[in-house]
Structures are given as C-alpha cells and as structure tokens.
Amino acid sequence: MTHLFVYGTLKRGCKNHRHLSGQTYVGEARTAPGYRLHDLGDYPGMVADPTDTTGVTGELWTVDAAALLHLDDFEGIHEGLYTREAVPLLAPFNNLRVHTYLYARDVSSHPSLGPTWSEK
Numbered sequence: 001m002t003h004l005f006v007y008g009t010l011k012r013g014c015k016n017h018r019h020l021s022g023q024t025y026v027g028e029a030r031t032a033p034g035y036r037l038h039d040l041g042d043y044p045g046m047v048a049d050p051t052d053t054t055g056v057t058g059e060l061w062t063v064d065a066a067a068l069l070h071l072d073d074f075e076g077i078h079e080g081l082y083t084r085e086a087v088p089l090l091a092p093f094n095n096l097r098v099h100t101y102l103y104a105r106d107v108s109s110h111p112s113l114g115p116t117w118s119e120k
Contacts, residue, residue: 012059027093030056030089046101082103087099
C-alpha cells in the first residue's frame with residue numbers, strides 16, 4: 001500500500017475522484033511549505049517552489065499497487081506530464097512516506113493559485 005496525497009480533480013466530490021474507487025481515504029492533509037499550485041485550466045499542477053511559505057492542501061489516501069499503476073497512467077507519467085515523488089506533509093502525517101504527482105512541465109505561463117484548488 002502507498003500513501004498518496006491528492007490536491008486536484010482526484011479529491012472527493014471532483015470529476016476524477018472515481019479513479020480512487022475502492023481505495024481508503026485517510027484524511028485532510030497539507031504539504032510542508034515549499035510547494036505551490038498552478039492553474040492549468042481544468043486542473044491544477046503542483047510544483048516544488050522554495051519561496052512558498054504555506055504548502056498545499058488536499059487529501060491523503062492509501063492506495064493499492066493496481067490503483068497506483070492506473071493513476072500513474074492517468075496522470076501521464078510516461079508522457080512526461082507529471083512525476084510521482086515523495087512529499088513531506090505536516091502533522092499528523094509528518095512521519096509517513098507520502099507520494100504525490102508533481103507537474104513536470106513549465107508553469108511560467110500559468111497563474112499561481114492559493115494553497116487550495118477547487119473545481120470550477
């Protein structure tokens with residue numbers, strides 16, 4: 001099982017949440033500072049940003065190996081759209097090894113969002 005932090009369309013109530021069907025919701029979570037969301041249109045992209053002081057809010061899930069492979073495909077890892085990387089979370093999840101999907105392309109033309117993304 002893998003702990004996975006989601007911050008966009010995979011969150012509960014959002015359009016792509018069905019991809020987490022059968023997996024276990026753990027709770028609301030926030031990354032440690034150093035991460036920022038960018039508006040990519042219909043979805044957000046999270047990138048590492050050493051100037052960020054607030055982190056990103058989202059949800060923590062426990063997913064099995066089959067779901068993780070499916071999500072890797074869905075997130076476009078093999079196309080270079082996202083990478084799956086370890087990310088530090090704040091308490092109470094700061095002692096867990098947690099993965100998330102970081103946007104792997106240039107965000108300079110995409111506006112920065114606050115710490116929380118919500119579906120339009």
